[in-house]
Amino acid sequence: MLTVKDLRVSVDEQPILNGLNLEVGEGEVHAIMGPNGSGKSSFAHVLAGREGYTVTGGEVRFDDQDLLDLSVEERARKGLFLALQYPVELPGVSNLVFLRESLNAIRAARGEPALDAATFMKVVRDKAGQVNMSPELLKRSVNAGFSGGEKKRNEILQLALLEPRLAILDETDSGLDIDALRVVADGVNVLRSPQRAFILVTHYQRLLDYVEPDYVHVLSGGRIVRSGDKSLALELERRGYGWIAGEAAA
Amino acid sequence: MNAMLEPVERYRRLIDAVAPSLPGDDAGWLTSQRARATEHFVRQGFPTRKDEAWRYTSLERVLEQVWAPNAEPGLQPATADIAAFHLAKDAVARLVFINGRCLPGLSSLSGLPAGVQLGSLHSALEQQPERLAPWLGQAAQAGVSSFTALNTALIDDGAWVHIAVGTKLAGPVELLYLTTGPGTVAAHPRNLVVLEDGAEATVVEHYASLDDTACFTNSLTEVLLGAGAQLEHARLQDESAAARHISNVFVQQGHSSHYRAVGVSVGGLWSRSEYHNRMQQTQASCEIDGLYIAGDAQLTDVHLDIGHAVPACTSRERFKGILLGRGRAVFDGRIRVEVDAQKTDAQLANDNLMLSRDAEVDTKPQLEIFADDVKCSHGTTVGQLEPEQLFYLRSRGIGADDARRMLCLGFATEVLQACSVDGFRARVETRLQQRLAAGAVMGNSGE
Numbered sequence: 030m031l032t033v034k035d036l037r038v039s040v041d042e043q044p045i046l047n048g049l050n051l052e053v054g055e056g057e058v059h060a061i062m063g064p065n066g067s068g069k070s071s072f073a074h075v076l077a078g079r080e081g082y083t084v085t086g087g088e089v090r091f092d093d094q095d096l097l098d099l100s101v102e103e104r105a106r107k108g109l110f111l112a113l114q115y116p117v118e119l120p121g122v123s124n125l126v127f128l129r130e131s132l133n134a135i136r137a138a139r140g141e142p143a144l145d146a147a148t149f150m151k152v153v154r155d156k157a158g159q160v161n162m163s164p165e166l167l168k169r170s171v172n173a174g175f176s177g178g179e180k181k182r183n184e185i186l187q188l189a190l191l192e193p194r195l196a197i198l199d200e201t202d203s204g205l206d207i208d209a210l211r212v213v214a215d216g217v218n219v220l221r222s223p224q225r226a227f228i229l230v231t232h233y234q235r236l237l238d239y240v241e242p243d244y245v246h247v248l249s250g251g252r253i254v255r256s257g258d259k260s261l262a263l264e265l266e267r268r269g270y271g272w273i274a275g276e277a278a279a
Numbered sequence: 280m281n282a283m284l285e286p287v288e289r290y291r292r293l294i295d296a297v298a299p300s301l302p303g304d305d306a307g308w309l310t311s312q313r314a315r316a317t318e319h320f321v322r323q324g325f326p327t328r329k330d331e332a333w334r335y336t337s338l339e340r341v342l343e344q345v346w347a348p349n350a351e352p353g354l355q356p357a358t359a360d361i362a363a364f365h366l367a368k369d370a371v372a373r374l375v376f377i378n379g380r381c382l383p384g385l386s387s388l389s390g391l392p393a394g395v396q397l398g399s400l401h402s403a404l405e406q407q408p409e410r411l412a413p414w415l416g417q418a419a420q421a422g423v424s425s426f427t428a429l430n431t432a433l434i435d436d437g438a439w440v441h442i443a444v445g446t447k448l449a450g451p452v453e454l455l456y457l458t459t460g461p462g463t464v465a466a467h468p469r470n471l472v473v474l475e476d477g478a479e480a481t482v483v484e485h486y487a488s489l490d491d492t493a494c495f496t497n498s499l500t501e502v503l504l505g506a507g508a509q510l511e512h513a514r515l516q517d518e519s520a521a522a523r524h525i526s527n528v529f530v531q532q533g534h535s536s537h538y539r540a541v542g543v544s545v546g547g548l549w550s551r552s553e554y555h556n557r558m559q560q561t562q563a564s565c566e567i568d569g570l571y572i573a574g575d576a577q578l579t580d581v582h583l584d585i586g587h588a589v590p591a592c593t594s595r596e597r598f599k600g601i602l603l604g605r606g607r608a609v610f611d612g613r614i615r616v617e618v619d620a621q622k623t624d625a626q627l628a629n630d631n632l633m634l635s636r637d638a639e640v641d642t643k644p645q646l647e648i649f650a651d652d653v654k655c656s657h658g659t660t661v662g663q664l665e666p667e668q669l670f671y672l673r674s675r676g677i678g679a680d681d682a683r684r685m686l687c688l689g690f691a692t693e694v695l696q697a698c699s700v701d702g703f704r705a706r707v708e709t710r711l712q713q714r715l716a717a718g719a720v721m722g723n724s725g726e
Contacts, residue, residue, distance in 0.1 A: 080666065080674075100673070101674050102679065104674075105675055120689060131677055133573075
């Protein structure tokens, strides 16, 4: 589904990804771990099409299309979703309007008709219930004044609503208490399917106690320096990142 | 030689010519008020850019044309034509003015409760001028600018609203001011809104055009609020692209009265709104929210003069601007806290969203504080759409233009939700979306 070949990216002429390779197949859950500054979040943002990153080499194919050639919204409409580490506040933009416009834009791209108001309300209420989100938050401005946990729930609600083919969660687990972490994990687990893939970008192994990854990769110095199964995450938890960086340099 | 002398002379002749036909000419107080205003107007002349409050606005284009007051409309619109202009869904009464003249046939005044007087100022001045004597001109004399004086010299028609002690209106009163050709048209509507002690009402003023005729509107609304009275005052200037518009609102507030206003300016080539509030008794409060949208060739101009003269009054002014293309805006907001006005709580904010590099805004908030125990603040911002916000929306599949539209609407929401009039907000949002769609190319250049 996703093939990343020798991806090289810089920000302000400063290289941050230096030949990253990754293959993600349908139904797989990949965890990308790594120390701060290793390029994890940058990788997630480059996939989503965030401005400010210059691709200097390599390619990214998503379902046989050149992903890097698509605009941000086109990527989303093709089924790519990025849950942000710091979800953006949109004062004055109603969460319901935001969710409805998003869903209908994605549905239109899939050739599905827009949902009428009543059907949409039913769908969004159901999904909000699944992620334990208070219906009150649907009426408020997007993320404005939400707690950290509420913002993350709102991201998972969007994930559940938009049903992407590839979901990238950028440190969605950071700063969450155990209940919110469970909501995120349950959200991912419920949505796991043979057609859908996940990339979980995370600093800590904690999330992986709840979401069992098929693959774990360690990113360091802008490249994936080691890949393995979930036991690699446990080893990282025990030994830290230092030994891998040392090995990679050796 | 004063370059503005010639237009002044022209207007003086106009005043002389129409004076005999103005209503209430047998009421001494009114004729002397008009005469004083004329004299003041002639002496003062029109402002020039040397006047601080007019620094960014040239009047030459407005004044070079001859504007005919109360011109007969070429076509008499039908009730069905008017329906498209209705804003308030639950209006209890409507008054319709064409080229400054009230048209009873298009208005609906039936079913008003006891204690409510509503109708044409012209009729009221003809039938019972003494009834209006205690109020007409009371609030407006506080600041006699040229246009205020001109309006007073020409007092003819407008809305007359009187709500008796303790009376509460169930829905909004809607006042619709339309202009139509042929030829150039001037209207000087004069509105008088009086809420006696404890009265409550909502008044909507809506200025619009039936066609693209070049028109000049010089409207003046006086609001007098008794003790504990509450007025919500929603105003929309949505005139044609050929319109010139100036409106002055003068508010005089009694003890514990509350004045809540939402003023929106969308249309017009040049549009200036002034609010002059005088809180004259303690515990009065006012909230004025505003939104202005200006695109190519448009200049919109907001002036606030909020006067705290007595202790323990509260004022909140919050204006937002959306500038497109080569649009220009001026915001000049002043709060004056006089020496006796201890415990004043006043806040003034002006935020501008620039959707194009070519747009321009001049913003000048001013606090003049002569009391020492007060809580006052002001702040202004001039900014663009946040790239993070655009990215967030687009990353959810929403197209770039739609994302911009949603963020602009969001920017306006804070102001619009301050208005409780059902139908007002939807109309403004529609207008804003139309303007954004028309200026979509400009929006792109703003990135």
